[in-house]
Amino acid sequence: MSGTTGTGPVGGGAPAAPSGIPGAAPLLVVDDLSTTFSSPRGKVRAVDGVSLSLERGRTLGIVGESGSGKSVLSRSIMGLLPRSTAERTGSILFGGNDLTTFGDTEYRRLWGTEMAMIFQDPMTALNPVMKVGHQITESLRHHLDMDKATAKETAVELLRSVRIPEPEKRYSTYPHEMSGGMRQRVVIAVALACGPKLLFADEPTTALDVTVQAQVLDLLGVQQRERYMAMVLVTHDLGVVAGRADQIAVMYAGRIVEQAPTRSLFADMKMPYTEALLSAIPKLGDPPHTRLAAIGGRPPDLVNPPAGCPFAPRCPYARDRCREERPELRAVAGDPEHLFACHYPVDSPETLETKDRLAVEALMAGAPHLADRPAGPATAEGTHGR
Amino acid sequence: MTEHTEAETPGLGLAPSLMVEAEAAGIGIGDTPPTGPGGKRKMGLGAWLAVVWLVGLLLLAIFAPLLPIPDPTKSFPEIARKGPTAGHLLGGDALGRDLLSRIIYGGRSSFAVGIGAVAFGLLIGGFIGLVTGFFRGRVDTILTPVMSLLLAIPQFVLALSLVTVLASGDDVTSSRRLGVVILGLGIVSIPILGRITRANTLSWSEREFVTAAKAMGAKSWRVMLREVLPNVVPAMLSIAMLGVGVAIIAEGGLSVFGVGVQLPTPSWGNIIAENRGNLRTSPHIILFTSIVLFLTVLSLNYLGDVVSQRFDVREGQL
Secondary structure (H helix, E strand, O other), X not given: OHHHHHHHHHOOOOOOOOOOOOOOOOOEEEEEEEEEEXXXXXXXXXXXXXXXXXXXXXXXXXXOOXXXXXXXXXXXXXXXXXXXXXXXXXXXXXXXXXXXXXXXXXXXXXXXXXXXXXXXXXXXXXXXXXXXXXXXXXXXXXXXXXXXXXXXXXXXHHHHHOOOOOHHHHHOOOHHHOOHHHHHHHHHHHHHOOOOOEEEEEOOOOOOOHHHHHHHHHHHHHHHHHHOOEEEEEEOOHHHHHOOOOEEEEEEOOEEEEEEEHHHHHHOOOOHHHHHHHHOOOOOOOOOOOOOOOOOOOOOOOOOOOOOOOOHHHOOOOOHHHHHOOOOOEEEOOEEEEEEOOOOOOOOHHHHHHHHHHHHHHHHOOOHHHOOOOXXXXXXXXXXXX | OHXXXXXXXXXXXXXXXXXXHHHHHHHHHHOOHXXXXXXXXXXXXXXXXXXXXXXXXXXXXXXXXXXXXXXXXXXXXXXXXXXXXXXXXXOEOOOOEEHHHHXXXXXXXXXXXXXXXXXXXXXXXXXXXXXXXXXXXXHHHHHHHHXXXXXXXXXXXXXXXXXXXXXXXXXXXXXXXXXXXXXXXXXHHHHHHHHHHHHHHHHHHOOHHHHHHHHOOOOHHHHHHHHHHHHHHXXXXXXXXXXXXXXXHHHHHHHHOOOOOOOOOOOHHHHHHHOHHHOOOOOHHHHHHHXXXXXXHHHHHHHHXXXXXXXXXXXXXX
């Protein structure tokens, strides 16, 4: 089972099965979800009209920079935000129930057994004064009514399945005796303990050393396939989701600004923000000392969001219309699964024209790194760098 | 290893007994060196001396009736106001009672007051602090201002009035008086201990592992007791150590006003208060008692610091 269902998702959507498999009802359907926080300055719309759906066995990548609402979105669905300050509207259908009507008591039936979350920072996601084994057996004993011995056995098995060496020994160590990568594996084991159907991974590798990031992500992929879970992978790094998600949603200022199956997103990117995120990743082929293509400016104030496109102030291709009229999410012609919210997508004639103009301006201003690089200085820098 | 003993024991119930804790802290810290790679934090000489002093004094106080010392209430007219002699190592007090014996028996009352009051304050204040800090919301908005209000009343006056009202008559038995002194000082310590517990609970409750436990379906009370409390305990322990010292001194203050531990039962406070008239003629009485009192409070403060430093280091490591 895991073999046949597994190959599709892992190949980064290579033979991308359509996300709406006929007959398979999605596990999670979020419709027009908004989450607002009351703050002294007014209402903060951290998540604004987000809709998405996810089937079992598939991975949705949510990408965006800090403050784009991606973590709030996953915590809204998980019901982990304080009820007193966070208000959710819209609907979250999970297994036939609308989670927006759920309180802690109802959620407690789902937490751990139906849905679980892997937290960003393994340094703080584990209790420093509890042995790692106990942190796993707690929920096993509580939810699955296991006796002590069975729970311990299961926990050791879990530790082994997340590739912790000498799991029996590690069972009775404290978090501070482990490295960051090991701890994140423990965090994953804790989340997987009760066999959740839906797993949220909230920046699972951000706090980790790059060398272990890939290991942890691969491990998540394996576990997801073996357990046939639906997974929401939240990250700020498009590179992380590129090979691992079936579907990617790019968030900006609390909204989804582009959503598509992974392959079509990378093949035919529409939103300048997505493009900017992608070009912010340093490439191996870049000559040494290449300036990073950072996105200038900051995300908008969510208390008083701008009237037009929220990305307009930072968008190099923005025009007057972008600042006045908010673009709605619409489908790409001929690809109903590829949605984007932009008046002038990156391949529109207007934007291509702006791109040309910017390149010329950059050359004239003597900033060659913004335009196509002339061969001379780049090689000089290259030899210097060696 | 050591963190285990330190954190789990009190985690089962609030501070079972401070006496045990003082020892546990000492022993716990003490066996850090042999643990090899983990044993980088050695306990300094000062901390060892403090532990030895406190444990020794506690043992003397507990086993006082078995020691070859005279009855602390028996008078020997020949040593009245006299300094140390062969049979009476610390000399006698104004009424000719053996000072060493009075100080050892006085330790019983003083430790009982100090430990009892802080245990009481920690039990109630700690609980209030934990609940208000963890649940916030309505409990917090009601209880925390009340605590601040209590804190604004002069502590000593409050304790003094409590003891005066509840146990001042001549017919009051000495055990009742002791109980009331413990209660009075305990009540006074509630808001202080409560606030410190609350502040620590607040910061620990923000940690992601608390959300993680919730996200795994643990009930709030369980999260509070299993996840937050064990992390708050070191801070509570550290402040409790200081608190014991403060309570012992406060009992002395009450004694000056005649409402400390009831004479003839000795306490360090009432030995000093009773003999303060003879300070000029026989200073040894107050001198010896004060030295014992001073070293005890110093040891408690020092150990409190050691505990809090250990806990800081541990937090920094994470």
